[in-house]
Amino acid sequence: MNRKGQALIVSYLVVVSFLVYAASLLTKAISEQNIAERSRLTAETFYMAEGATEAAIAAFAADLANFVITSDTQTYTTTTTFASLGNATVNSTISRLEQNERLVTEGDTKIYVCNYEIVSTASHPSNSDITVTVHQIIARRLIPTFQHAVFYNDDLEILPGAAMTLSGRIHSNEDIYVHSRDTLTIDSFYFRSAGEILNRRKDDPEDPMGGTVNIRENKPGSPQYEAMDGLDSSDAGWLADSTERWNGTVQSASHGVTNLTTPAVGSIQPSGYYASRANVVITDNTIVKNGVALAEGTDYPAGTITSTTSFYNNREGKYVKMSKVDLEKLSGRSGTCDGSACPNNLPSNGLMYVTRTDAGSFEPGVELVNGSQIDRNAGLTVVSNQPVYVKGNYNTVSEKPTAIIADALNLLSNNWNDSNSTSSVNSRIANATTINCAFVAGVEPSSEGSYNGGLENYPRLHEKWSGTALTIKGSFVELWESHVASGAWQYGEPQYTAPNRNWSYNTSYNTLANLPPFTPMAVEARRLAWWQD
Numbered sequence: 452m453n454r455k456g457q458a459l460i461v462s463y464l465v466v467v468s469f470l471v472y473a474a475s476l477l478t479k480a481i482s483e484q485n486i487a488e489r490s491r492l493t494a495e496t497f498y499m500a501e502g503a504t505e506a507a508i509a510a511f512a513a514d515l516a517n518f519v520i521t522s523d524t525q526t527y528t529t530t531t532t533f534a535s536l537g538n539a540t541v542n543s544t545i546s547r548l549e550q551n552e553r554l555v556t557e558g559d560t561k562i563y564v565c566n567y568e569i570v571s572t573a574s575h576p577s578n579s580d581i582t583v584t585v586h587q588i589i590a591r592r593l594i595p596t597f598q599h600a601v602f603y604n605d606d607l608e609i610l611p612g613a614a615m616t617l618s619g620r621i622h623s624n625e626d627i628y629v630h631s632r633d634t635l636t637i638d639s640f641y642f643r644s645a646g647e648i649l650n651r652r653k654d655d656p657e658d659p660m661g662g663t664v665n666i667r668e669n670k671p672g673s674p675q676y677e678a679m680d681g682l683d684s685s686d687a688g689w690l691a692d693s694t695e696r697w698n699g700t701v702q703s704a705s706h707g708v709t710n711l712t713t714p715a716v717g718s719i720q721p722s723g724y725y726a727s728r729a730n731v732v733i734t735d736n737t738i739v740k741n742g743v744a745l746a747e748g749t750d751y752p753a754g755t756i757t758s759t760t761s762f763y764n765n766r767e768g769k770y771v772k773m774s775k776v777d778l779e780k781l782s783g784r785s786g787t788c789d790g791s792a793c794p795n796n797l798p799s800n801g802l803m804y805v806t807r808t809d810a811g812s813f814e815p816g817v818e819l820v821n822g823s824q825i826d827r828n829a830g831l832t833v834v835s836n837q838p839v840y841v842k843g844n845y846n847t848v849s850e851k852p853t854a855i856i857a858d859a860l861n862l863l864s865n866n867w868n869d870s871n872s873t874s875s876v877n878s879r880i881a882n883a884t885t886i887n888c889a890f891v892a893g894v895e896p897s898s899e900g901s902y903n904g905g906l907e908n909y910p911r912l913h914e915k916w917s918g919t920a921l922t923i924k925g926s927f928v929e930l931w932e933s934h935v936a937s938g939a940w941q942y943g944e945p946q947y948t949a950p951n952r953n954w955s956y957n958t959s960y961n962t963l964a965n966l967p968p969f970t971p972m973a974v975e976a977r978r979l980a981w982w983q984d
Contacts, residue, residue, distance in 0.1 A: 492575045500573035500585040503531040507543035512712035512974040518724040539576040559961040563593040584984035592975040597889040597926040600956035604930045608905040619956030624710045628653045631662030640669045645710045648703045650683040654902040669698040711973035716931035725834040730798035733805040752786020763872040765945045767938040772813035782826035797827045801968030805835045824848040832968045838936040846887040853888045854967035859936035860892035862910040881914035889926040893933030904940035916950030923954045
């Protein structure tokens with residue numbers, strides 16, 4: 452073969468080698484591209500399964516808190532839709548792992564605990580061969596809200612002008628703003644926020660206040676307190692410094708405090724949970740017990756339910772059309788029915804629902820009077836979707852477990868007279884009044900330059916209380932903003948002046964049997980074991 456032929460053969464072999472090498476590179480590139488694409492799709496599928504798991508936990512907690520499902524639910528299923536992935540869906544199943552709940556005691560708080568497993572299996576919408584299954588074990592914890600001295604679903608502001616002491620468990624699902632113009636003492640081992648804890652005002656961060664906030668250290672023996680002195684969660688060293696100063700009493704989100712799920716405002720509406728479970732329902736001037744309408748003068752005394760529009764609420768700038776409920780007459784302790792003693796018409800299951808539907812241009816309201824003695828041994832919970840007004844001493848004779856759950860809480864002294872509501876505050880002089888009751892009520896949010904009155908004004912007052920004691924033993928719970936009584940907080944003329952606040956947590960609530968009927972629960976889901984198939 453001549454040299455020219457040999458050269459052609461060599462050239463051919465070189466070309467073939469390059470083609471084989473190029474094909475190899477192309478195959479490798481395609482393979483790597485396929486691997487990368489599959490990795491991307493697998494990662495997306497994993498995030499779908501993980502996201503669905505978190506969404507299932509949130510839905511499970513919300514349905515428990517809002518009475519959609521019961522605490523003994525064995526299996527719960529939910530579907531999560533991912534709009535960013537072509538509305539792909541992932542099904543999750545939550546299964547109970549324990550036959551019986553465990554009762555855990557943390558400090559004085561009793562918590563119902565049960566473990567559940569969540570399984571979420573996701574398939575990628577563009578490649579059904581790619582599937583990921585995620586398993587999560589949670590400890591579902593039910594915490595009675597009334598086992599807190601203070602529980603807020605929204606921002607909690609504690610900014611008293613006068614000296615004040617708070618004892619018992621204090622929790623906020625949002626931020627806590629805490630300061631004082633005098634001395635505020637937090638006598639508790641549990642002062643927690645799922646957000647921030649800030650030693651300043653929310654509405655006016657530059658106000659120096661000038662007082663001191665002392666918080667109890669989490670140590671055995673005689674109480675020991677450490678002042679905030681400006682230390683709060685905005686500081687870089689907060690996590691270590693707060694732990695060193697209070698030894699675990701004060702914790703925020705950076706310590707791992709999480710949101711506790713609670714009932715929504717829909718639970719107190721006429722179509723909600725409480726109205727549907729109430730044994731006694733009062734609508735306008737009608738009383739229905741066990742589904743049967745009662746007759747005035749035959750089943751209950753005349754004057755048990757009355758209506759008045761003479762009450763003027765200066766904070767709201769409106770007259771209030773009340774359903775005034777005389778608890779003494781409702782219980783049959785006074786008045787007659789067809790010439791004889793009346794039966795006790797307090798609810799047999801301890802739950803009473805009251806609403807007003809005919810207020811017209813007036814603001815609706817519910818007033819509880821003559822409630823110093825609650826004639827039901829297991830207690831009484833009164834619920835309304837409207838503002839509730841309590842006149843005079845409440846639950847002070849042979850104290851029972853009681854609660855009021857409402858749009859807003861208003862307290863009137865024993866000395867209150869409706870006819871003075873339009874007069875100056877100097878015409879509405881309060882006298883010493885005592886309330887033994889747990890509360891769930893709405894508040895108005897603060898904003899910059901507008902203060903909502905804080906915890907110290909959680910009960911709305913309408914009299915001149917200066918130098919007069921308002922004694923409250925109970926629990927202060929806020930789960931929603933007020934929808935009906937939305938007037939802004941105001942101090943002084945024509946509204947009110949502040950009382951001497953003798954407020955304390957009712958330690959009897961530490962015993963489960965002493966909780967008011969139908970106490971709402973806060974639901975916590977603590978993440979435990981996790982794995983992926």
